[in-house]
Amino acid sequence: MSSETEIKPPKCATWLVKRCIKPEFQEEVLGDMEEVFADDLATGSSSRARRRFILETLKILKPNLLKNFNWILRFQFIAMLQNHFKVAIRSLLRFKVHSTINLIGLALGLAIAGLMFYYIADELSFDKFHQKGDHIYKIVSHSGEEGTMETNAWPVAYTLKTEYPEVEAIVYAKKASGSFKLNHNNKRFDHDIHFTSEDFFELFSFHMLEGNPKTALTEPYSIVITEDIKNQYFEGSALGEIITLRDSLDFQITGIVANPPRNSHIQFDMLISFSTYEKVSGWFSYTEGWGNFNVRNYLLLKNGANISELENKASSLYMDNVGDWLTEMGVSFQVGFVPMKDIYLNSGLYNGFGPYAPKIESEPFPSLLYLSYSWLA
Amino acid sequence: MKKTKLGEFEELVLLTVIVLANEAYGVAIKKELEERLNERLSVGSIQSALKRMEEKGFLNSEFGDATNKRGGKRKRIYTATPYAHQTLREIKEIREGFWSNIQIATSNL
Numbered sequence: 001m002s003s004e005t006e007i008k009p010p011k012c013a014t015w016l017v018k019r020c021i022k023p024e025f026q027e028e029v030l031g032d033m034e035e036v037f038a039d040d041l042a043t044g045s046s047s048r049a050r051r052r053f054i055l056e057t058l059k060i061l062k063p064n065l066l067k068n069f070n071w072i073l074r075f076q077f078i079a080m081l082q083n084h085f086k087v088a089i090r091s092l093l094r095f096k097v098h099s100t101i102n103l104i105g106l107a108l109g110l111a112i113a114g115l116m117f118y119y120i121a122d123e124l125s126f127d128k129f130h131q132k133g134d135h136i137y138k139i140v141s142h143s144g145e146e147g148t149m150e151t152n153a154w155p156v157a158y159t160l161k162t163e164y165p166e167v168e169a170i171v172y173a174k175k176a177s178g179s180f181k182l183n184h185n186n187k188r189f190d191h192d193i194h195f196t197s198e199d200f201f202e203l204f205s206f207h208m209l210e211g212n213p214k215t216a217l218t219e220p221y222s223i224v225i226t227e228d229i230k231n232q233y234f235e236g237s238a239l240g241e242i243i244t245l246r247d248s249l250d251f252q253i254t255g256i257v258a259n260p261p262r263n264s265h266i267q268f269d270m271l272i273s274f275s276t277y278e279k280v281s282g283w284f285s286y287t288e289g290w291g292n293f294n295v296r297n298y299l300l301l302k303n304g305a306n307i308s309e310l311e312n313k314a315s316s317l318y319m320d321n322v323g324d325w326l327t328e329m330g331v332s333f334q335v336g337f338v339p340m341k342d343i344y345l346n347s348g349l350y351n352g353f354g355p356y357a358p359k360i361e362s363e364p365f366p367s368l369l370y371l372s373y374s375w376l377a
Numbered sequence: 378m379k380k381t382k383l384g385e386f387e388e389l390v391l392l393t394v395i396v397l398a399n400e401a402y403g404v405a406i407k408k409e410l411e412e413r414l415n416e417r418l419s420v421g422s423i424q425s426a427l428k429r430m431e432e433k434g435f436l437n438s439e440f441g442d443a444t445n446k447r448g449g450k451r452k453r454i455y456t457a458t459p460y461a462h463q464t465l466r467e468i469k470e471i472r473e474g475f476w477s478n479i480q481i482a483t484s485n486l
Contacts, residue, residue, distance in 0.1 A: 025428070031443070031450030032403035032420050038446045039404075060421035064428050 007046050009037045013057040021060065022067050029060060123357060126263045126344040130205045132300060135168070137307060137337035139297040140349065141318070144332060149293055150349045153318070156335060157297035158286035160314060166305035171204075172197040172274045173296040175352055182270075183244040184233055191229065192267060193245070194353065197274035203300050204266065210239045211255030222273040223251035226259045229269050243270075249280070260354075265344040267354030290322040296353060299337065311337055383435070383464055389414070390426045391435055391465065394455050402441060402452040403427070427455060435461035 014030065021029055033056050040049035073079045092099045130136060139157055141149040157170040174195045181188035201213035208216070209227060216224050223243055230238045243251045251272065260267050278284050301307055318326060318333035326332055338347045345357045383391070393410050394401040407423050430436045441452040 025424070027450045028403065028440075028453040029420065029424055031447035031452060032407075032424065034448045034450065035404045035444070035446050036407070036420060056420050059419035060424065062421050062425035064425055064432075065421070 007041060007049075009034060009053045010050055013054050016057055017060060020067060021065050025065055029065070033057070033060070122263065123345055127265055127340055129261055129264070130203075130340060132203060132205070133340040135301045135303070136203055136340040137299045137301065138340070138343050138347075138349075139170075139299055140336045140338055140347075141293060142315075142334040142336045146331070148336065148347075148349060150296065150351060151293050152295060152297050152335070153333075154285060154289035154292050154295055155287050155321070156317060157295070157299065159317060159321075160299060160335075164310060164314060166302050166310045167299055168302045169199040169202055169300040170197070171200050171298040173200070173298070173353065174274070174277060174294065175296075176272065180245045180272075181247075182233075183247055188247075191269040193270045193272060194268050195274045195277040196271045199300070200271065203298055206260060206266075207258040209256045209258055210237065211253075213255065216255035217271060217273040218275070219252075219254070220273060220275040220279050221249070221251050222254040222276070224255035224257055224271040225253055226257055226269055228259050230256050245272075251276075265351055265354050265356060290318065290325075307337055307339070311335070382433070383430075383468065384426075386422070387426050387430055387435075388465070388468065390423060391430060391457060391461055394436065395457050395462075395465075399454065399456075401455045406455075430461075431455075434458060435464065 017030055017033070018026060033053065036056065037049055037053045040052050073082065092103075127133060138150070139152050139160070141152050141156070143149065157172060160167050161170045172195070176193040176195060178190075180193050182191055183189075196217055198215070198218045200217055201208060208224075211224065216222060225238065225243070233243075234241060238253050238256060241253050243253060245251060257271075301310070315334040315336065317335045338349065343349070343351070344355070347356075350356060389410060390406060393406050393413075397405055397409060403420060403423055406427075407418055407420065410423070411418055427436065427438075431438060435458060436455050437458055438453050438455045441454040443449050443451045
């Protein structure tokens, strides 16, 4: 017994307790801890008892046992901050109407700034998900002062693909007319349907859930539907099933694609192979019809090719082919290319394939800057 | 019941104080509760609960004797107030009310 009493608890631990615990609790708390220490000594090694004592010391630091930390106010800047808060609260309470108006204004300003941030971030996020986005361009037709059309004459894209080695692939797209309604249970349903040519999934990174993206849009009367449409009309797998459109046309489902992301300028419910359009339209040609500006085209540029070089060579495509006729009509057209990242936000172009940012008329400002500027004003 | 705010652990400590009658001081409470709960407790958690309950009026305390083991420091003996007894009874009645409605659950155990 005598040897045990000589072993004392660690000094630093008792010092910490004396430093931090309220004075009125110290005798009792330290007494309890020393009694536990003595019990531990009696039942085990002294190192274990010391270890446990240190653990107890750390666990004794509970908020309601601690001293008041008023000494922290000795640091001037903390005292100063405390004073500032007090003054602020008192003046808020004193000028209630004024401070309410101020606070509401501040809150509204912050909220609107936040909303603007989200709006702009959302606008900027458009079309970023395409893996080959840096090489994708929308083919457009400039017409001088008349503006720019987002569609092209039938042969333009085909000519680009066949005569210019820089062009890796092209896409023809055209919105299906209103008569293309889906027949289901003897009713007709309206959906957003587009004809698209076979390389559509080669260019755009829409996620194909079922079916082969390489061949899904090759054969006539092939149709690719989104997940939503599948869930609406089918139970279980829909691949290979038949969809009837326009009361008489039967299409085979060759692919199920994930719903297009909301921030995509290309939106659709169903895609029909463009080879179908060649059959149902009555007359369509890839080499004639320079006056038919009703197809939407995209172009995939080969790696390493330069778009402005291609534009220099190809912009005169209309004039080279049907220049006499156009001059006679008093019009002129040039082929142009809009990079993927600019299609939604910066082109000012109409978009028949989905949403588009409204055209901003002020040239001196970059459109986005102008947008935030006009919001602020 | 609404305003009592007796925590679960506090309730256990309070019951231990009552069980130990006149012997309820920090280490004795700790030992008794460790045995009943079958787990190690720290002096800090017991002390913190005791001080909180004293503040809320569930406990009274006074200094007791000092022992050699405690380095000559006095114990503090705790006793439960009538208010504590009343609160514990209320809690028990509320719980029993619940249990009388869930016979099936207990018989299925």
